[in-house]
Amino acid sequence: MRRGKFLIVLFVAVALLVVPVTSANPFSDFWGRITGEASSGSTSLNITIGNSAPTIPYVQVITAKNPTEDSTTTITFNFTVTDSDGSSNINTSSGKAYFQKSVETTRSNLSCANYPAVGNSINFSCTIDMWYYDGNGAWTINVTASDINGADAENSSTTFTYNILTAMKMSPTSLSWTSVNLQDNDTGSNNDPVVINNTGNAESLGVNTTAYNLQGETTTTEYIYANNFTIGISSEGCSGTAMSNATAIAISSATLPNGNHSVNDGSTGQEQIYFCIKGVPPTISSQSYSSAAYGSWSVGVS
Amino acid sequence: MxxxxxxxxxxxxxxxxxxxxxxxxxxxxxxxxxxxxxxxxxxxxxxxxxxxxxxxxxxxxxxxxxxxxxxxxxxxxxxxxxxxxxxxxxxxxxxxxxxxxxxxxxxxxxxxxxxxxxxxxxxxxxxxxxxxxxxxxxxxxSVLYGSNPPSTFSYWLIILIIFGVVVLGFVWVKISKKKKTSKKFK
Missing domain, CATH: 2.60.40.10 (Immunoglobulins)
Structure with a gap:
C-alpha cells in the first residue's frame, strides 16, 4: 500500500516537471514560475558574414614598346587577382586595365578576359591599343578588379616605356606651276601647300629642305639654281627661306607638332610648306631642267 | 617670243x-x-x-x-x-x-x-x-649592370675548383679500396 502511494506521488511529480518542459500547454510555464526562469519570449538575431577584399599581387611586366607609324600598337598583358575567400568570390567580369600618363589621353580596356581559376586566384588578360601620337615615356599600368560583394582591388605600381618615333608623311608629292615667263618674279606653285603629317610621337619637329640646282637636259651648261627657290609656311612661300644648293636649310617658323593629324585642320600633327620660284636666269633657253644630275630634293624632319 | x-x-x-x-x-x-x-x-x-x-x-x-x-x-x-x-x-x-x-x-x-x-x-x-x-x-x-658575363678569371677559378673536387674524389676512392683490400688479407 505504501509502495503504491509512493509510486503515485512519484508519477505526479515527474509529470509536473516533464510535461511543461516538453509541451506548450497551460503548464508550459510551470517550471519557469517555480524557478523564476523566463518562460518564453522573442529575440532578434543578427549574424554578419565576413568578406575579404581581393588583391592584385601580380602584374605582368610590359617591355618597352615602339609606336607604329600612323597606326596603333597593340599591347597584351596579364594580371592576377587573388581572393582569400576563394576564386569563386572573384567577379570574373570585373577586370579592367588603364594606361595613364600625365597630359595624355588614357587608354583602357574595361572588359579584360579571364582564365580558369587556379587555387584562390584568377588571371586576367587585357589588350589595349596605343596610338602613334601618344606621348613617349613612362606610362602607368593601372589594373582593377572586384569580388561578387563589391569589394575592389587595384594595382598601379608598375609602368612601361613607350618609345619615341620620328616619322612623317607628305602630300602632294607633285608640284606644278601654270606658267612661268622669263620676266616673272615670285611665282608660287598652283597646287601647294605640301602638307607634312607627323605620323609619330616626336614633338615639335623642325622642317628642313635640301634643294639642288636644276640642270638643263638639252643644254647641260644652263641651270635654274636652287637659290632661285624659297620655301615658307604661308602662301605663296615667296617670303620664305631661300634655298641653297645641296644644303639642308631649316624652313623658318616651320614646326611639326605631334597629334592626330587625321583631324586635318592644318595644325594638329601637321605643317604646310609653300614653294616659290623667285625668278629664273634671263639668259637660259627654253628646255627641260631637272635634278637628275645632282639628286632629288628632300624634305626632312628632325 | x-x-x-x-x-x-x-x-x-x-x-x-x-x-x-x-x-x-x-x-x-x-x-x-x-x-x-x-x-x-x-x-x-x-x-x-x-x-x-x-x-x-x-x-x-x-x-x-x-x-x-x-x-x-x-x-x-x-x-x-x-x-x-x-x-x-x-x-x-x-x-x-x-x-x-x-x-x-x-x-x-x-x-x-x-x-x-x-x-x-x-x-x-x-x-x-x-x-x-x-x-x-x-x-x-649602368644599363649593363648585372648583365655582364663572368670575367675570364672567374671561368678559370670554376674550372680549377671542379678539377680539384674530381681529383679529391678519385683519391678518396683509391684509399677506400686499399683499406678494404688490406682488411681482407688480415
Missing amino acids: KNKTFLFASAVFLILSLGVFVQAAGIAAPYWKDNPLLLSPGEKNTVILYLQNTGEESMTFEALISSDGDIASLKETIYEVGAGEIDVPVEVEVVVPENAQRGSAYQVSLSFNQIASGEGMVVVASAFSTSFPVNIVSLEE
Whole structure:
C-alpha cells in the first residue's frame, strides 16, 4: 500500500516537471514560475558574414614598346587577382586595365578576359591599343578588379616605356606651276601647300629642305639654281627661306607638332610648306631642267 | 617670243612634276633627350633602332651618324625598308672611352635620307633624324649592370675548383679500396 502511494506521488511529480518542459500547454510555464526562469519570449538575431577584399599581387611586366607609324600598337598583358575567400568570390567580369600618363589621353580596356581559376586566384588578360601620337615615356599600368560583394582591388605600381618615333608623311608629292615667263618674279606653285603629317610621337619637329640646282637636259651648261627657290609656311612661300644648293636649310617658323593629324585642320600633327620660284636666269633657253644630275630634293624632319 | 615663253612654261611644268606615291617612313628609338643611355667608362653597348615604312612603295635609306668623341658607329649604312615593314633594325654600337668622366654626356645623332629614283623630274625624297644622349654613370647605374658575363678569371677559378673536387674524389676512392683490400688479407 505504501509502495503504491509512493509510486503515485512519484508519477505526479515527474509529470509536473516533464510535461511543461516538453509541451506548450497551460503548464508550459510551470517550471519557469517555480524557478523564476523566463518562460518564453522573442529575440532578434543578427549574424554578419565576413568578406575579404581581393588583391592584385601580380602584374605582368610590359617591355618597352615602339609606336607604329600612323597606326596603333597593340599591347597584351596579364594580371592576377587573388581572393582569400576563394576564386569563386572573384567577379570574373570585373577586370579592367588603364594606361595613364600625365597630359595624355588614357587608354583602357574595361572588359579584360579571364582564365580558369587556379587555387584562390584568377588571371586576367587585357589588350589595349596605343596610338602613334601618344606621348613617349613612362606610362602607368593601372589594373582593377572586384569580388561578387563589391569589394575592389587595384594595382598601379608598375609602368612601361613607350618609345619615341620620328616619322612623317607628305602630300602632294607633285608640284606644278601654270606658267612661268622669263620676266616673272615670285611665282608660287598652283597646287601647294605640301602638307607634312607627323605620323609619330616626336614633338615639335623642325622642317628642313635640301634643294639642288636644276640642270638643263638639252643644254647641260644652263641651270635654274636652287637659290632661285624659297620655301615658307604661308602662301605663296615667296617670303620664305631661300634655298641653297645641296644644303639642308631649316624652313623658318616651320614646326611639326605631334597629334592626330587625321583631324586635318592644318595644325594638329601637321605643317604646310609653300614653294616659290623667285625668278629664273634671263639668259637660259627654253628646255627641260631637272635634278637628275645632282639628286632629288628632300624634305626632312628632325 | 610667245612660243618661246610657252615652251619654257611647259618645260618648267614637266620639270617640277614629282612622283605620285605616298611616302611615309620613320625611325623608332629606345632613347631620347629625357631618357638617355646610361653607361660607365669603358663599357660597350649596341643600341637597336627600328626603321618603319607604312607607305605604298619600298624605300631605301642612307644612314649617317655623328657623335661626340666618335663614340658611336653604324654597322650598316644602307637600309631597304619594304612597304608595310615596321621593324627593320638599325644597330648602333656605342663604345665609351675608358677615361670618360662620370657625369659627362655624349650626344649621338642619326639621320636617314631616302635614296629616291626618278628620271627627267625633280623627285622629292623623305628624310628624318633622331638623337639621344649617352650619360656616363657609375657601374651600378649602368644599363649593363648585372648583365655582364663572368670575367675570364672567374671561368678559370670554376674550372680549377671542379678539377680539384674530381681529383679529391678519385683519391678518396683509391684509399677506400686499399683499406678494404688490406682488411681482407688480415
